Amino acid sequence: MKPPGPAARASVLPVADRGGTVPEDAVVRDCLRRTPPRLPPWLGYDAVGSELFEQITELPTYYLTRVERGLLERHSPEIAELLACGRIAELGSGSAKKTRLLLESCVRLRATTYLPIDVDRGMLRSSGAALCAELDRLEVTGLWGRYEAGLDWLRTHPGEPLAVAFLGSSFGNATRGERDALLGEIARTLGPGEGFLVSADMDKDREALETCYNDPAGHSAFADFRLNYLTQLNRRYGSAFVLDDFVPEACYDADTSTVEGRLRARADRTVPVPGLGLTLRIPRGHFLNVGYSVKFSVQRLTREVGAHGFSLQAQWRDSETPYGIFLFRRRET
Numbered sequence: 095m096k097p098p099g100p101a102a103r104a105s106v107l108p109v110a111d112r113g114g115t116v117p118e119d120a121v122v123r124d125c126l127r128r129t130p131p132r133l134p135p136w137l138g139y140d141a142v143g144s145e146l147f148e149q150i151t152e153l154p155t156y157y158l159t160r161v162e163r164g165l166l167e168r169h170s171p172e173i174a175e176l177l178a179c180g181r182i183a184e185l186g187s188g189s190a191k192k193t194r195l196l197l198e199s200c201v202r203l204r205a206t207t208y209l210p211i212d213v214d215r216g217m218l219r220s221s222g223a224a225l226c227a228e229l230d231r232l233e234v235t236g237l238w239g240r241y242e243a244g245l246d247w248l249r250t251h252p253g254e255p256l257a258v259a260f261l262g263s264s265f266g267n268a269t270r271g272e273r274d275a276l277l278g279e280i281a282r283t284l285g286p287g288e289g290f291l292v293s294a295d296m297d298k299d300r301e302a303l304e305t306c307y308n309d310p311a312g313h314s315a316f317a318d319f320r321l322n323y324l325t326q327l328n329r330r331y332g333s334a335f336v337l338d339d340f341v342p343e344a345c346y347d348a349d350t351s352t353v354e355g356r357l358r359a360r361a362d363r364t365v366p367v368p369g370l371g372l373t374l375r376i377p378r379g380h381f382l383n384v385g386y387s388v389k390f391s392v393q394r395l396t397r398e399v400g401a402h403g404f405s406l407q408a409q410w411r412d413s414e415t416p417y418g419i420f421l422f423r424r425r426e427t
């Protein structure tokens with residue numbers, strides 16, 4: 095029998111409405127009630143936000159994608175061997191352009207099922223189709239929803255040995271509490287001996303980080319990406335934020351080793367958000383948070399992940415830019 099063609103090997107399943115996860119509206123309401131008010135990372139990724147993120151990855155000053163791609167180009171064969179799995183799930187896969195390097199090495203070893211989890215259905219469709227067109231022995235089932243729902247789906251659909259990947263240093267986009275909750279979910283999804291592959295940006299000086307997370311002259315990808323969060327709030331919840339009322343910026347906090355994406359109010363603003371039953375009051379000079387990027391040391395990462403039953407097995411670090419990909423192994427319980 096003829097093997098199935100690329101189109102038949104790529105599909106997308108909605109997992110967003112499975113029980114057990116906090117509803118989206120409740121998450122956004124809770125984030126907006128914090129001080130400073132925060133917009134959860136996933137809210138910014140509609141088709142426009144995803145396209146803007148792709149533009150960010152191409153900015154000459156945004157080293158993260160370039161460095162991670164280099165590590166995957168050099169080390170994917172070794173990573174694939176160590177992962178030794180027939181299924182790879184990825185949290186926040188986006189365009190999966192870098193993941194393709196790893197998947198190419200995986201399918202050389204064995205037929206592989208890739209299970210990207212992302213809130214952007216369009217990205218899941220296009221990346222799955224592109225990967226299957228390029229790689230034989232690959233099947234892609236995109237899980238359309240938030241991380242927790244995707245991991246829940248994996249737990250209820252056992253199969254070949256599994257690995258969970260979290261690339262793009264997106265692990266650092268979550269707060270400490272969110273990271274702990276997510277690591278707990280990942281640990282519950284993986285069996286003893288299975289791998290968790292996570293990339294992390296390491297701490298650096300303020301100038302390097304603020305240069306990376308702000309637009310260089312002549313570009314506006316970061317600014318547009320941050321302002322798109324307000325567009326999403328207006329569209330989903332009927333608020334009337336005026337984008338020009340806010341200045342997008344990124345600031346590094348050395349005490350917490352975190353770069354914070356902000357929208358700073360040019361003047362006092364009171365904005366009702368009818369769909370969430372609340373009103374935001376933002377005084378002049380105050381800001382909304384539109385993204386954390388926590389910078390790690392190896393010790394901090396190993397401690398956080400290790401607390402959830404994982405041991406560090408291998409790491410691949412860039413020789414010039416402090417950035418790494420880390421393979422943790424789920425311990426026997």
Ligand SMILES: C[S@@+](CC[C@H](N)C(=O)[O-])C[C@H]1O[C@@H](n2cnc3c(N)ncnc32)[C@H](O)[C@@H]1O
Binds near residue numbers: 190213214239
């Ligand atoms: C910073 S981009 C990284 C994309 C890709 N991994 C890379 O390295 O280029 C984050 C991706 O994660 C997705 N995302 C963010 N938060 C999410 C969540 N809670 N659940 C599912 N997807 C999420 C976004 O839609 C986006 O595609």
